[in-house]
Each structure stands twice: as structure tokens, then as C-alpha cells.
Amino acid sequence: xxxxxxxxxxxxxxxxxxxxxxxxxxxxxxxxxxxxxxxxxxxxxxxxxxxxxxxxxxxxxxxxxxxxxxxxxxxxxxxxxxxxxxxxxxxxxxxxxxxxxxxxxxxxxxxxxxxxxxxxxxxxxxxxxxxxxxxxxxxxxxxxxxxxxxxxxxxxxxxxxxxxxxxxxxxxxxxxxxxxxxxxxxxxxxxxxxxxxxxxxxxxxxxxxxxxxxxxxxxxxxxxxxxxx
Amino acid sequence: xxxxxxxxxxxxxxxxxxxxxxxxxxxxxxxxxxxxxxxxxxxxxxxxxxxxxxxxxxxxxxxxxxxxxxxxxxxxxxxxxxxxxxxxxxxxxxxxxxxxxxxxxxxxxxxxxxxxxxxxxxxxxxxxxxxxxxxxxxxxxxxxxxxxxxxxxxxxxxxxxxxxxxxxxxxxxxxxxxxxxxxxxxxxxxxxxxxxxxxxxxxxxxxxxxxxxxxxxxxxxxxxxxxxxxxxxxxxxxxxxxxxxxxxx
Numbered sequence: 001x002x003x004x005x006x007x008x009x010x011x012x013x014x015x016x017x018x019x020x021x022x023x024x025x026x027x028x029x030x031x032x033x034x035x036x037x038x039x040x041x042x043x044x045x046x047x048x049x050x051x052x053x054x055x056x057x058x059x060x061x062x063x064x065x066x067x068x069x070x071x072x073x074x075x076x077x078x079x080x081x082x083x084x085x086x087x088x089x090x091x092x093x094x095x096x097x098x099x100x101x102x103x104x105x106x107x108x109x110x111x112x113x114x115x116x117x118x119x120x121x122x123x124x125x126x127x128x129x130x131x132x133x134x135x136x137x138x139x140x141x142x143x144x145x146x147x148x149x150x151x152x153x154x155x156x157x158x159x160x161x162x163x164x165x166x167x168x169x170x171x172x173x174x175x176x177x178x179x180x181x182x183x184x185x186x187x188x189x190x191x192x193x194x195x196x197x198x199x200x201x202x203x204x205x206x207x208x209x210x211x212x213x214x215x216x217x218x219x220x221x222x223x224x225x226x227x228x229x
Numbered sequence: 230x231x232x233x234x235x236x237x238x239x240x241x242x243x244x245x246x247x248x249x250x251x252x253x254x255x256x257x258x259x260x261x262x263x264x265x266x267x268x269x270x271x272x273x274x275x276x277x278x279x280x281x282x283x284x285x286x287x288x289x290x291x292x293x294x295x296x297x298x299x300x301x302x303x304x305x306x307x308x309x310x311x312x313x314x315x316x317x318x319x320x321x322x323x324x325x326x327x328x329x330x331x332x333x334x335x336x337x338x339x340x341x342x343x344x345x346x347x348x349x350x351x352x353x354x355x356x357x358x359x360x361x362x363x364x365x366x367x368x369x370x371x372x373x374x375x376x377x378x379x380x381x382x383x384x385x386x387x388x389x390x391x392x393x394x395x396x397x398x399x400x401x402x403x404x405x406x407x408x409x410x411x412x413x414x415x416x417x418x419x420x421x422x423x424x425x426x427x428x429x430x431x432x433x434x435x436x437x438x439x440x441x442x443x444x445x446x447x448x449x450x451x452x453x454x455x456x457x458x459x460x461x462x463x464x465x466x467x468x469x470x471x472x473x474x475x476x477x478x
Binding site: 102 | 375416
């Protein structure tokens, strides 16, 4: 869910921009270090960003009858790590605002915070935690993508509630209102995105083992696990 | 190619410096966000539409096709403001100030979206990205964005072809088939993206790639009269808004 251009009051738009900035700067430093150490990675990172952009253009069938698109933040964070995703997500959101009129420039900071910072970090944290407890790869991938998607929408609800408090019950009421609206569509969509991410990862573990190993998603032992499944 | 980018490449203002168009488009957007929606956003929207359809020469049909996307988001985004939750009137009730708030939000988001569309319809992303280095963005990030921009179109094209092929093979006839097709589409996009990157890498290595992507940027100079005109337009809108709000409305 992208917050549309002009939707947030100026102070909120600026505040979310400031909140996102340290994460994006951290990601830019990580990306610059990576490119300096290995100049060829520019092309792979560009390809990864393009994949994220295209992923967000795919339509997921929803149980409510409508369609929506995956955020791609969970898969992106698992494949490329959250700091890199902060940069790739920011560029993707910029492209979406300029090429698709989706999202906006004044709301870029808020969208970056929910989709390129909180989503990837929350999803990746859950994924790593489950992997540490030796939960099977595909189960970890599902919960990583599920949490990434859901946390993105929770943060978006919070951003909207802070910007537009309910006249009667204030921010908590507005949070219940926006969260309630999103929950109807987003809980099924988060499950859908989790399932889709597992299906994509299963196909990738068969067709692109080399890339997944190079990205650190698969190690020698897990290759076998993924192949057996 | 995406419709907005295609229109930007053939825009009447293509040769203008991106900085001029950024000051105009983003200036109008910021003005719409900062001024009171009534009458500020209405004045901004009127001025932006006049520039878009007049001097910038954007076709009305193309503009409408692009504008209806954010307009849809504006409408759906304004609906929750019509309701109040947990107040004295019950769990969910119509908010007394809801319609006025929703209209104000609708005006602000519509006018701000038009400002961004003015920039997007006249400035190809490929003209903006290489110039970001001068604005202080690290070259490594700009290079990654340039590669992203170029590969995205190829990938979108490939995904469109794969989707057509899946549909022709009855890949969308049932829910299970649609899920299988969708997963295949995502995986294919990943494989194609990395395949394209490795081919690009091989091609660049053969041309002495040293880690820097050099692209030719069309020469353009910043026009001071244009910037003065923009400053006059924005000041005029602010002045008119404040005057109308204080003395007329």
C-alpha cells in the first residue's frame, strides 16, 4: 500500500523522511562498500532492484475477489539483506512514483519507512530467528515474507492514524479504523505473499542454486534440503 | 516502455534542463501540500493543468490515463475520513466534519499528484539519474539505479510475454493453475534478471569496464527566465490563495 502523493500533511511527510534517512544512508554506505570491493556487483544489484520493481507489478489473486500486488520486501530482504533493500526499495519507490504515478515524492519518506525499512527488517529478523532454531528453509521463508508484508501494512496504518486522528477517539480510534480496513484485505494478502514467496523460492532453489548460494540464502547443507523438497 | 516515460521522451520540453522542470513540477506539488486546500489546491491544480495541456503539450487522453491511477487512490484514501470510530454516536458513525475533511484531502492529493505528473510527463528518468551525481548522490547508487532502469523495461517485457504464453496454455483457468503460473512468473523474472546482468557484465568486460557506467547526457542549460517565470507563478498562487482566504472566502 503506497501512501498517495499529497496525502500526508507537510510536517508528517518531512518527519517520515527524516526517520527513513539513517536507514537509507546506512544502506547506501553498505552498497558503496560492496561496489568498491567488487565493481561487477553493480550489475547484479541493478538486476536485483529491477527484479524487485517487476515483482511489485505482479498481481496476486486475493480471497476477497480483487487483486493486489506483492510488496516483495520479504523476498528482497531474504535474498539481498535489509540494508541493501533499503536502497533498492527507495529507488523502486522513486521509479513507481515517476513511471507509474504510484505513491508520491512528498510521501516517499513515509513509504520508504514502511516498505523499504520496517518490512524488510521485520521479515528478515523473523527469517533469521527461525533459521537459527533450524526451522526448515521454506517455513522460515513463508513467515519472513508474511511478517514483512504484515508489518509494512501495520506501519502504514500507524502513519495514516497519526496524520488523521479520529475526531472522537483520537489516534487509537484512527488506528483501529485504518488497521481494520487493511486487515480485511491485508491478512489474506500477507498469507498469499508468504505462499507466493515459498513457491518462488522453491523454483529458484531448483533453477538458480548458484545465485542463491552466492547470495548466502543456501549453503551446502541446505542445497540438499532444498533439492529433496 | 511505460506510457509516462514514453511520453516524457517525446515531450515538447524534453530538451529543457531537468532542474527547471523539477523546480516547476515539485514546486507546484509542495505548494499544493503546504497551502490550505481551499482555495490553494484548486489554484495549483488549475495552474498545473494549464501548463500541462498548454506549454508542455501533454495529450489530454494520456494525462487522464495516468492521472486516474492516483485519483483512484485519492478517492479510496478519503473514504475513511467520512467515519468516526468509538465516539458518542456508536462504534462506527458518520463524522460531522468528515465530508469537508475528505474533500480537502481530495483537493490536496489531486493537485499534488498533478504536479508530479507534470515533472514525470516532461522529464525522462534517464535524463535525471546521471545528473543526480552532481546533486550529491553517490555514483555507485546512481549506477545501480541506471542498471535497474534499463533492465526493468526488458524484464517487464519478458514478464508480459511469459504471462501471455501461460494464458495460452490455460495457465489461469483455475485458482491452483493461477498460483503455479504466478510463482513461475516470479521465478522467471529472477532468472531473467540475473541472466541479463551476467550478459551485460560479459559485454562490458569486453569493453574495458572499470566499475563506472559512462552514459551520454543530452546537453542542456538552465534557463534563468524560465526559473523566474516559475518563481512568479508559485508566488502568484501563494499570494492569490492567502488573499482569497483572508478577504473573499
